[in-house]
Amino acid sequence: MEKRIYLDNNATTQIAPEVKEAIEEAIDLFGNPSSHGKHGQIARKKVEEARKKVAEFLNAEPEEILFTGGGSESDNTVLKDLLFKKIENPNKEISIITSPVEHPAILETCRDLEKFGIKTKYLPMYENGIVKAEDLKTMINPETALVSVMYANNETGTIMPIKEMAKIAHENGILFHTDAVQVAGKLKIDVKDLDVDFLSLSGHKMYAPKGVGVLYIKKGHKLSRLISGGHQENGRRAGTENTLGIIALGKAAEIAMRDISSEEEKIRKMRDRLEKGLLEKIPYSYINGDRENRVYNTLNISFDLIEGEAILYLLDHLGIEVSTGSACSSGDLNPSHVLNAMKLPTERMHSSIRISFGKFNTEEEVDYVLENFPKVISTLREMSPFSK
Amino acid sequence: MAWDYTEKLKDHFFNPRNVLKESEESYNADGVGEVGNIKCGDMMRFYIKVEEKDGKDIIKDCKWKTYGCASAIGSTSVLSEMVTGMPIEEAVKVTPKDIVAVLGGIPEQKFHCSVLGDKALRAAIENYYETHGKADKIFWKRREIICSCLDVDRAEIESLFYNDNVKTFEELQDKTKLGTSCGACIEKAKALLKELNESTSCSIVEEK
Numbered sequence: 001m002e003k004r005i006y007l008d009n010n011a012t013t014q015i016a017p018e019v020k021e022a023i024e025e026a027i028d029l030f031g032n033p034s035s036h037g038k039h040g041q042i043a044r045k046k047v048e049e050a051r052k053k054v055a056e057f058l059n060a061e062p063e064e065i066l067f068t069g070g071g072s073e074s075d076n077t078v079l080k081d082l083l084f085k086k087i088e089n090p091n092k093e094i095s096i097i098t099s100p101v102e103h104p105a106i107l108e109t110c111r112d113l114e115k116f117g118i119k120t121k122y123l124p125m126y127e128n129g130i131v132k133a134e135d136l137k138t139m140i141n142p143e144t145a146l147v148s149v150m151y152a153n154n155e156t157g158t159i160m161p162i163k164e165m166a167k168i169a170h171e172n173g174i175l176f177h178t179d180a181v182q183v184a185g186k187l188k189i190d191v192k193d194l195d196v197d198f199l200s201l202s203g204h205k206m207y208a209p210k211g212v213g214v215l216y217i218k219k220g221h222k223l224s225r226l227i228s229g230g231h232q233e234n235g236r237r238a239g240t241e242n243t244l245g246i247i248a249l250g251k252a253a254e255i256a257m258r259d260i261s262s263e264e265e266k267i268r269k270m271r272d273r274l275e276k277g278l279l280e281k282i283p284y285s286y287i288n289g290d291r292e293n294r295v296y297n298t299l300n301i302s303f304d305l306i307e308g309e310a311i312l313y314l315l316d317h318l319g320i321e322v323s324t325g326s327a328c329s330s331g332d333l334n335p336s337h338v339l340n341a342m343k344l345p346t347e348r349m350h351s352s353i354r355i356s357f358g359k360f361n362t363e364e365e366v367d368y369v370l371e372n373f374p375k376v377i378s379t380l381r382e383m384s385p386f387s388k
Numbered sequence: 389m390a391w392d393y394t395e396k397l398k399d400h401f402f403n404p405r406n407v408l409k410e411s412e413e414s415y416n417a418d419g420v421g422e423v424g425n426i427k428c429g430d431m432m433r434f435y436i437k438v439e440e441k442d443g444k445d446i447i448k449d450c451k452w453k454t455y456g457c458a459s460a461i462g463s464t465s466v467l468s469e470m471v472t473g474m475p476i477e478e479a480v481k482v483t484p485k486d487i488v489a490v491l492g493g494i495p496e497q498k499f500h501c502s503v504l505g506d507k508a509l510r511a512a513i514e515n516y517y518e519t520h521g522k523a524d525k526i527f528w529k530r531r532e533i534i535c536s537c538l539d540v541d542r543a544e545i546e547s548l549f550y551n552d553n554v555k556t557f558e559e560l561q562d563k564t565k566l567g568t569s570c571g572a573c574i575e576k577a578k579a580l581l582k583e584l585n586e587s588t589s590c591s592i593v594e595e596k
Contacts (some may be wrong), residue, residue, distance in 0.1 A: 307429055309457035310401075317402055327429050327569075328457030328502070334568075335429075346570070350429045383407050383461060385433040385453035386426065 005320045005365045009205075009358030010154050010182060010298060015248070016207035016359070022251035023209070023244055033241050034232065043243050050250025057253035058199065058216055059190040066215040066236050067246050071181040071202030072105035074215035075148075077226045077237075078177045078198045079109045082118050082145055084224035094145040095119035099131045099160070100341035101153050103179055107337070123149070125341040129156040129289035133164035140172045151180040151189075151199075155325060155338040155354055156289030157298025159183075166196050175221070181205050181213075185256045186264070186295050191216055198223075203245060207359070208252035212245030259359070267357045268296035270366050274355065275299050277370040282377050288339060288352055297357040300325075300339075302348040305387050306380040311353055314376040320369055325352035394492040397462040404461055406468035408435055408451035415451060418520065421511025423504050423539050427570045430456035430537075432464055434508035438476065438516055445476040445516075445525075452508070459494055459502035463487050467505035476513055482506045507539045534577050537569035542580065549584045557581055 006014070015023070026046060031039025033047050048062070055062040068074045082094055096113070098106055100122045110120040121139055123131040131149060140147075147169045152159045162178050169176040177198035180189055185206030191199055198221070203212040217223060217236070229238025279285055284304035303311070308326030315322055325336030327350060334340075335349035344352075355369075381387045393401070408415055417435035424431035432454040439448040450472055454464045467487050471479045484503040488494050494503065517525050532542040544564065548554035554563055557578050561567055567574040 305455065307456050307460075310461055313401065313458045326457065328459075328498070346427045346429075350426075382409065383404065383453055384455045385422070385431055386455055 003319055005361075005368060007355045007357060007361065007365075007369070008321045008323050009361075010157075010354065010356035011323055012204045012210065013185075013207045013358050014360065015209055016252065016255060018255055019208055019248050019251045023248050026244055026247045029243060029247075031243075033243060034230065043241075047241050047243055047246050050246045050253075053250040054214055054253045057189070057257055058214075059192050060216055061219060063234070064191075064216055064219055066217055066233050067241065067249075068213045068215050068237060069211055069242070070213040071103070071179065071200050071205070072213075073226065074200030074202075074213050075103070075105040075177075075179055076109055077215055077223055078146070078200070079106065079113060079148065080226060081223040083113060083116055085145065086116055086118055090117075093117075093119075093143045095121055095141075095143045097121050097123065097136065097139055097144055097147045099123045099149050100125050101129065101155075101338040102148070102150050103154060103181065106148055106150070106179060118145075119143070125343075127342050127344070128293075129153055129158035129338070129342050130293055131160055131165075133161045133168060136165050136168050140168070140174060144172070144174050146175050146177060148177040148179070151178045151183040152187075152295045153289070153338060154182045155298075155336055155352075156300045156342075157182070157295035157356075158289045159187075159293045159295060162196065163194050166194060170195065182295060182298075185252065185260070186297060188260060191218070197221055203249040203252065206249075206252050206256060208248040209245055212242050212249050214249070263359050264296055267359065267361070270361055270363060271297055271299055271355075271357050273363075274366050274369060275301070277366075278373060281370065281374040285377075286348060288342070288344060288348065299355040299357075300352055301355070302344070302352045303377055304347070304351070305384045306351055306377065308351045308353055310380055311351065311376060314379065315353075315373065318372050318376070320372065323354045323356075325354065326350045391459070391495045391498065393458065393462070393495070396466070397459060397491045397494065399462075400465035400491075401458045401462035404465040406451050406465065406472070408433075408453050417451070417512070419512040419514075419516025421508045421513070421515055423507045423511060423536075424456075425536060425570075426455060427537065429569065430454075430460045430502060430504060432456065432460065432504055432508045434464075434468075434505065434512040436509070436512045436516060438520075445522075447471050447474050447476060447479055450509075450512075452505070457498070457502055459498045460504065463491060463494070463503045464505040464508070466490050467509065471509060476516075480510055480513055482509065504539050534580060535564070535566040535569075535573040537573075538565050540564045540566045540573075540577075545577070545580055546584065549581070555581070555585060 029043050031043035033044040051062045051065045054065050123135050149160050166176040175197045178196050179200045181202045184201035197218045199216040201214045204210040227238045286302045288300040308324035309328035312324045325339050327335040339349040418438045419436045422433045435451040436447050437449040439446050450468050452464050454461050534540050554560050
């Protein structure tokens, strides 16, 4: 393959070499962790080692770590627990409070729950892409059964006031869940400090493979299981463990703990240089979302007079991979629900480009992007009927 | 590419033909037409130069400018090649289906929103006739635009109503994607459907 500059790390990451090694070492570990024979016991040991590492990574206890099939499953497990509660107690009104910029794993699940009478209320969203903890105070009522707000947004990187909101929820006796998929591996997560009840993360956003995720369930809480069957995961999720995925995720957590601070500095420097350079070189360009309270790897930028899908394909043609919030690139032909909730002008949604760095990007790549990105913009602007 | 674009479309997107590079003044077109708007995510302007030959108006040259996605740009470029040298009376008959056929196909979802070039061309031809004392040559029914984002006009809705049994707004939206972009036309479209429903002897379909 020709040289590619991969700047779409919020969509997924490549498997880190050390994680790959861990998978390769474990590839013949075929034992079923539930089996009592030697092979099974070796696999069991490896799974539990990974659980310990993930627990350490989140400052949690190993028994608070549930391995799932990914971030979406983790989110679904928490939300659909309410469905079982509703079935047990149909006359009790229950509702969820969430934000309008959540991942579809939350938003679509909420819509599904609405069909069964579980209401959803959405926190107000602001132009900076961040919810306000104080809004939560006014929205909580006796029906509220759960508050679920993402730790950081996948499109803009904006960081939500999770700790404050968890505190407000708890003061009102309400459980708090956060989808931390976009934070895991980027910022230190301390579930004790955040004091959340449930937290979701996904392997493939932190250099482990797809198909494995984690749900942190604070000790003492019990969720109805989404998948029934065997007694795996302490009876909380049936199905023979994805041993390779779990081992890989354990390794990824270990690497993250080791490297997180040094990577932050390196990646932030690249992101900031690219952001500054693009804003300087391209007139009528705008950053979407708060520039301070934002994960250091993400940059969401819009350009007047042109459309994002066209930008994306021209960049891709030059070997630069990003993503866009344009309606034209989404399956349902609607522009980004995140930028829409932030009430950005339509044309800014259509032209938005998300650039998300990862640990394998280099300063040379930033140079290449800075050289070529402005050319793409001027090519399209020359074609635009809005430019003179 | 996430969308399944054909090689032909990609070629026209990466190497667009007949983009207007000079100023409008210096190109000095005989007719200019425009459809769509920025709010909808697609907008294009088509410029034609016309030559009279053996009593026929021929499109001698054409240029365009497009704001939109890869398929909007690629399909306009293909159209500009298709109609160069074509008599106007043929060019007005070019449909989105003709453009898509030359492209070798287009993802279905993108058909309605990104293939607007024929409408821009027809608007340019109308403009040419009007500004050259030939308004009488406009033999086709003048268009009453209902949804400007997706360029759906009254005639198209009437045809769907009478020929394809499209009676409700939901059915209409499903067929045309009308009102899915800025939404400004929804009431207008509902009113038109109501008018059509009431004007026929069939029972009035309740608005959902």
